[in-house]
Amino acid sequence: MVTASAPGKVYLFGEHAVVYGEPAVPCAIDRRARVTVERRADDHLRVHAEDLSLDGFTVEYGGTASGDPDVDVPQSLVEAATGYVDAAVEQAREAADAPDAGFDITIESEIPLGAGLGSSAAVTAAGIYAAAEELGADLSTDEVAERAYSAELAVQEGNASRADTFCSATGGAVRVEGDDCRSLDAPDLPFVVGFDGGAGDTGALVAGVRELKNSYDFAADTVAAVGDLVRSGEAALAAGDLAELGELMNFNHGLLSALGVSSRSLDAMVWAARDAGALGAKLTGAGGGGCVVALDETEETETALRYLPGCEETFRAELDTEGVRVE
Ligand code: MEV
Structure with missing residues (x-):
């Protein structure tokens, strides 16, 4: 069993424009998403989430994102959370060359879902890192950032910049302009x-x-x-x-x-x-x-x-x- 975490973030400047190649400066903040992953004997995913602006839910479905979770919370919220988890698991399976790996996954987040604090990027980065680690693949931060970006791109149908995922993977204040992502020195920001x-x-x-x-x-x-x-x-x-x-x-x-x-x-x-x-x-x-x-x-x-x-x-x-x- 492996637990990984990644920080949420605020945008000091530049959201939306960053999607069109303009620079942006997001800053990681001390609120994190934690993802615990345990390998299953079959190829199913069982996802239990808490504190993602939900009362908590559990879904279990076979193999891939195409499953039809039967749960008692708004479907749109379940899809929002599980879409990123599915994409993260896909990235970890690919990284570890284990296409049929199944997992029990628990998400605990201090970051509300869809509220502008980067919950999806944090869950995605932590999920990739934890699942890859559970499969024996030790990913570098840059690899997590790259794979988290691919995962977000897939879920958001091509509408994503690298800003959220790079910031969650590396932490700190960062500057993203197109494919150019780097860390910045920053003073204490109140x-x-x-x-x-x-x-x-x-x-x-x-x-x-x-x-x-x-x-x-x-x-x-x-x-x-x-x-x-x-x-x-x-x-x-x-x-x-x-x-x-x-x-x-x-x-x-x-x-x-x-x-x-x-x-x-x-x-x-x-x-x-x-x-x-x-x-x-x-x-x-x-x-x-x-x-x-x-x-x-x-x-x-x-x-x-x-x-x-x-x-x-x-x-x-x-x-x-x-x-x-x-x-
Ligand atoms: C969303 O957190 C930030 C946006 O700029 C989209 C993106 O950069 O992918 C609105």
Whole structure:
């Protein structure tokens, strides 16, 4: 039996635009997904998940993702979770040259599903690492990142950048531009996260931005403007200039709103954070609902979000410099 974990993340800058080759800077945070994998005698997968914005569920099905899980929770949530697990197992089977390997899998996650904190990338990276390890294949971090990207690409039907999976695999602050993925030096970043209890559909949101970009020049210009902003953000990060980082986060949120991926509750949390004196605040991840990230060294933003109607949870997050690991 092997347990592996990988961190979730917030986007300091650049989500959505990164899908079109612009740079992005996601940062791993100290909330992890843990995946425990035990080899079975047959080729079935049995998946038990807890804390993925679900009450918990167990599904068992034969061989591949084509099974029809019979469970008592919304099918869309089960498919969202098991789709990534299936794809992760497929990658591990391939890496270990064990195409018929079956597993009992337990997922425990501190990261809500579909909320912009990278739960799917964390589950995918940890799942690949644990399953490969259980089959005797010791994967390097780079191999996990590469295979996690392939898995996400398959589940999201070609609509994925390398940003989420590279960040979860390596940890820390990273910069991703197309195929070029690297780690960045970062100062202490006083992240405050607000969660509205909801979730966005990443595939649909990415497809929506693609359609907007194909239909309107302003949207293509907005995507390019996010890229310019990220380049300024990198300089601010290198200089440790938190005030400038905050201002650029505010601009980034405005550009994401223009691309149609914010929501009333995300905007409300962003404005509550700014009113409380945060250096900056923006939605994080695909949007549509889920989480915002703010920069604030004081307690004010956390307090303001805690009492904001519609904000279900708020917490302070630290940069996590450790990526995927065996527990
Ligand atoms: C989702 O966490 C981030 C997006 O940029 C999609 C991706 O990069 O694959 C919206």
